[in-house]
Amino acid sequence: xISNICKNCNKDFKNKGNYEKHINKKIKCTVATKSxxxxxxxxxxxxxxxxxxxxxxxxxxxxxxxxxxxxxxxKENHLIEPLEDIIKIDPKNIPNYDILCxxxxxxxxxxxxxxxxxxxxxxxxxxQVMKFVKFHKPKxxxxxxxxxxxxxxxxxxxxxxxxxxxxxxxxxNYKILICSDYGLPQMRQRxxxxxxxxxxxxxxxxxxxxxxxxxxxxxxxxxxxxxxxEKDIAYTIRCGGRLSPIDDKHNWxxxxxxxxxxxxxxxxxxxxxxFDKNFKLLGNETNKxxxxxxxxxxxxxxxxxxxxxKYIFNDIIDENEDKENDDNNILTEEIKDKKINKGxxxxxxxxxxxxTKEIVV
Numbered sequence: 001x002i003s004n005i006c007k008n009c010n011k012d013f014k015n016k017g018n019y020e021k022h023i024n025k026k027i028k029c030t031v032a033t034k035s036x037x038x039x040x041x042x043x044x045x046x047x048x049x050x051x052x053x054x055x056x057x058x059x060x061x062x063x064x065x066x067x068x069x070x071x072x073x074x075k076e077n078h079l080i081e082p083l084e085d086i087i088k089i090d091p092k093n094i095p096n097y098d099i100l101c102x103x104x105x106x107x108x109x110x111x112x113x114x115x116x117x118x119x120x121x122x123x124x125x126x127x128q129v130m131k132f133v134k135f136h137k138p139k140x141x142x143x144x145x146x147x148x149x150x151x152x153x154x155x156x157x158x159x160x161x162x163x164x165x166x167x168x169x170x171x172x173n174y175k176i177l178i179c180s181d182y183g184l185p186q187m188r189q190r191x192x193x194x195x196x197x198x199x200x201x202x203x204x205x206x207x208x209x210x211x212x213x214x215x216x217x218x219x220x221x222x223x224x225x226x227x228x229x230e231k232d233i234a235y236t237i238r239c240g241g242r243l244s245p246i247d248d249k250h251n252w253x254x255x256x257x258x259x260x261x262x263x264x265x266x267x268x269x270x271x272x273x274x275f276d277k278n279f280k281l282l283g284n285e286t287n288k289x290x291x292x293x294x295x296x297x298x299x300x301x302x303x304x305x306x307x308x309x310k311y312i313f314n315d316i317i318d319e320n321e322d323k324e325n326d327d328n329n330i331l332t333e334e335i336k337d338k339k340i341n342k343g344x345x346x347x348x349x350x351x352x353x354x355x356t357k358e359i360v361v
Contacts (some may be wrong), residue, residue, distance in 0.1 A: 006023060036059040037053075037056070037059070038058065038098050038099070039060055039061070039097050039099035039101055040100055041063035041101050042063075042102040042103075043086070044064060044070070044103070045065060045070055045103055045295050045296065046070060046281070046291050047073075047077060048273075048296035048297065048300070050078045051078075051274075051275065051298050054078070055302070056306075058099075061095045061096075063078075063083070064082050064083040064084065064085075065082050066085050069283030070291060073280065073282045073283065073291060076280050077279055086128045086129075091131055091135035094132070096136060097138055098138055099139065100133060100138045102129045102143050103143075103144045105125060133165070134168060139196065139197055139313075140195070141165065141195035141196075142192065144191070144300075145191050145193075146190065147176045147191045150191060171196060171198055171206055173193075173194050173207055174191060174194065176190070177190055177300050180233045181212075181216055182215050182216060182299045183215075184219065184274060185224050186234040186235075186236065186297070188237065190296060192304065194209050194210060205312065208307060208311045209308060209312065210304070210307075211307070212303050229255055230257070231256070234264075235252035237292060237293055238252050238293050239289065239290050266292065270292060272297075273292060273297045
């Protein structure tokens with residue numbers, strides 16, 4: 001597919017004609033990085049949010065993760081060195097930003113964990129996120145977790161989170177997303193909670209952020225890897241259980257390909273999580289598998305980013321277009337004035353427009 005994205009402002013045009021008209025304007029659009037949307041990446045992992053948001057021209061002003069191998073991998077790929085323990089980070093030392101992203105550790109709410117929720121030290125990390133929310137009051141909050149959070153403690157855990165966010169004037173929407181619905185053939189399901197300031201946009205725009213139906217796409221393992229997989233959709237990639245017998249209930253990496261047993265490689269799993277072959281994982285093999293198993297598939301963050309751009313930040317992105325239109329209107333009025341102010345003998349009076357060279361009417 002041919003891309004019609006302006007390299008300056010990152011605006012995406014569906015119509016080729018509009019794209020060509022945009023890039024050929026005499027008054028060029030402003031480079032996006034000069035007025036970039038900014039975000040922070042809490043519990044950043046290997047950087048799914050960063051990987052997707054940088055494609056939109058958005059800027060990460062802070063990332064953090066307690067795992068050393070994760071921080072090294074993040075720095076290698078995103079050129080930002082994450083801070084360490086979130087508990088030790090003071091929000092007043094962090095620059096302002098528009099979006100708070102948080103992939104809060106899922107074990108307290110996971111089917112594979114002990115379901116301790118806020119009784120688990122990791123479960124209380126939600127309140128560490130809230131200290132940033134209260135201090136900076138970002139326009140958008142994105143929290144990612146496992147679907148088990150929805151039903152944990154009969155729904156009381158989620159209600160408590162919603163209550164805390166409501167206190168800070170955020171309206172909330174949430175939805176479970178499945179990789180295989182959007183072109184990544186993996187069963188992985190993740191819960192996304194989106195909060196926006198009540199003063200920012202109305203509820204209908206909030207709902208649209210997680211409405212990803214327009215991006216739905218079917219994909220099979222056979223087509224994705226160009227190998228004769230018998231199974232259409234991959235199991236959820238996990239941190240443990242690798243190399244279990246292929247017929248065992250704990251198996252997730254073993255498949256039948258051409259009637260032979262095939263085990264997913266690290267590169268296979270990176271691709272199934274939405275990262276390309278140039279992405280570098282640092283650390284030992286155990287660390288690498290753990291990082292892959294914990295990451296958020298980039299298809300989720302990419303599509304959410306696109307909808308944020310479309311429904312929440314479109315007024316900021318269109319700011320440059322408005323400026324171009326204003327400048328063009330000024331130029332049109334200048335030309336009209338020249339037509340009116342002709343000399344007595346009909347000769348043209350030439351004036352200079354500060355935005356252009358001389359114009360002769």
